[in-house]
Amino acid sequence: MTAIDPHSAEEIRVRIAPSPTGDPHVGTAYIGLINFLYARQRQGKFVLRIEDTDRARFVATSEQMIFDALHWLGLEWDEGPDVGGPFGPYRQSERSGIYREHVEMLLQSGAAYRCFCTAEELEAVRRRQMAAKLPARYPGTCRTLSVTDVEANLAAGKPFVIRMKVPAHGSTTFRDELRGPITFEHTNVDDQVLLKSDGFPTYHLANVVDDHLMRISDVIRAEEWISSTPKHVLLYQAFGWQAPRFWHMPLLRNQDKSKISKRKNPVSLVYYRQAGFLPDAMLNFLGLMGGGMPADINNASEKFTLAEMIQHFDVKNIRPAGPVFDLTKLRWLNGEYIRALSLQDFYATLRSTVLADEYLTEIASLIQTRIETLGEFGNLTHFFFADDIQPASEVFLPKNRTPEETLVFAAEQLAVLEATDWTHAALEPALKQLGESKGWSVKENFMLLRAILTGSTMSPPLIESMIVFGKARTLDRVRRFIDVQKKSKK
RNA sequence: GGCGCCAUGGUGUAACUGGUUAACACGCCGCCCUCUCAAGGCGGAGAGUUCGGGUUCGAUCCCCGAUGGCGCUACCA
Secondary structure (H helix, E strand, O other), X not given: OOOOOOOOOOOOEEEEOOOOOOOOEHHHHHHXXXXXXXXXXXXXXXXXXXXXXXXXXXXXXXXXXXXXXXXXXXXXXXXXOOOEOOOOOOEHHHHHHHHHHHXXXXXXXXXXXXXXXXXXXXXXXXXXXXXXXOOOOOOXXXXXXXXXXXXXXXXXXXXXXXXXXXXXXXXXXXXXXXXXXXXXXXXXXXXXXXXXXXXXXXXXXXXXXXXXXXXXXXXXXXXXXXXXXXXXXXXXXXXXXXXXXEEEEOOOEOOOOOEOOOOOOOOEXXXXXXXXXXXXXXXXXXXXXXXXXXXXXXXXXXXXXXXXXXXXXXXXXXXXOXXXXXHHXXXXXXXXXXXXXXXXXXXXXXHHOOOOHHHHHHHHHHHHHHOOOHHHHHHHHHHHHOOOOOOOHXXXXXXXXXXXXXXXXHHHHHHXXXXXXXXXXXXXXXXXXXXXXXXXXXXXXXXXXXXXXXXXXXXXXXXXXXXXXXXXXXXXXXXXXHHHHHHHHO
């Protein structure tokens, strides 16, 4: 590590690099906020890069949802896939040539090598190591392959990956700007795969190459990356590049202190938006996580705007301990923001969110044929506007089913809903197939979901209702149902 | 198991470069206001700073160790 700060005169450039694998995550918003503030405070640039190198988990609609969520919060970026910029493309899937070129450099210099081991072989080795209570490490089989062996394998058309050659001895130390120097012995750093057999880079390679090419001065990311940072530092060295500064932010936590997860918390920004959280409240709340703001701003120590954060927030003051994402406090804060609105603004906000024309039109189309007076509108649509639906057991429990098996089935429904595109064409067969395979009739199957979603056995058509209500909120309702039922059994 | 990070009430934070009756906010409880529920006002309970050593006249704060929590340990990011 260099002692002198090589960045002092440089332009500050930071980035967030979300992966389009599902709904935009509240953790992305948190890291996004801190990067945004850091850039704005230093007249720097805030870059949005899409890390879509995992084709197995890729979700086509995800990228746009990420854009929308960040716009909603007002975390505007200076460079990105949609707005362009001087260091594009900003979507990793469009940079394959760049990675191939760079991995070739590593191959040439001997900092990386081809590995022909199969997944099965590696899995077997890993199992043996685990059984022997040894650390699970790549055994190094292909590290020392001769040129002729490599040629032969290539000629035979064997698939391969490219691994980085971590030095056998010594250690790597890097500085974390929040924690100080952190050292890893090379014996504890695995020969990371850099290029997968499908030709796509892994995070580690793509990240280092892009951060360098995009002139990123400060990598501000989540704490979970600390253990892989030595790999990144080694890569910078192998390329002969100056590494950026590293800042690892604490991980947001569930109530039980585990890393925040959808099982135990709503984590989708789409959910928060649709459930009627205000962006300013969300931003304010995220700004509270880990500290960073001075103790007393305008006599109201815990309430501040984005502008005030730009003015007063200091990333150096972040505490490294992982803060619990406390929904109760977020709700209180959100209430404060709602109450602070003028009646006109409050009403306008309602009309643009939970009472938006498009939403109401869709709902209207579902109930027009089902009511006799307009006054009955609310009877059938209550669940579209409520946030605490919990059906009584008489409502959700099918005849001849035990609460236990019903809960198990609900969990299976949840898994199917999570994995299915939010369209009628995909949802109906997926749900029916699940019912068939588990011996649940269509009626039982749909009625259970209807009860969970609407709190009633009578409602507009189920799947249409789910589509209008939205995936994020539907999933949350099912998760909450399961959660409440589990707790009430205890 | 290995490696790493972290540690102030239930939760989020504060406590100047070691000296405070350990502060504020959320939540909780009570009272007031009030047709109800919120909001608002007032008050209260709740931590001696994970534990054990050390340094010091003096440690929440510095050092060491232990314990606990978390993360990583993938051809996921």
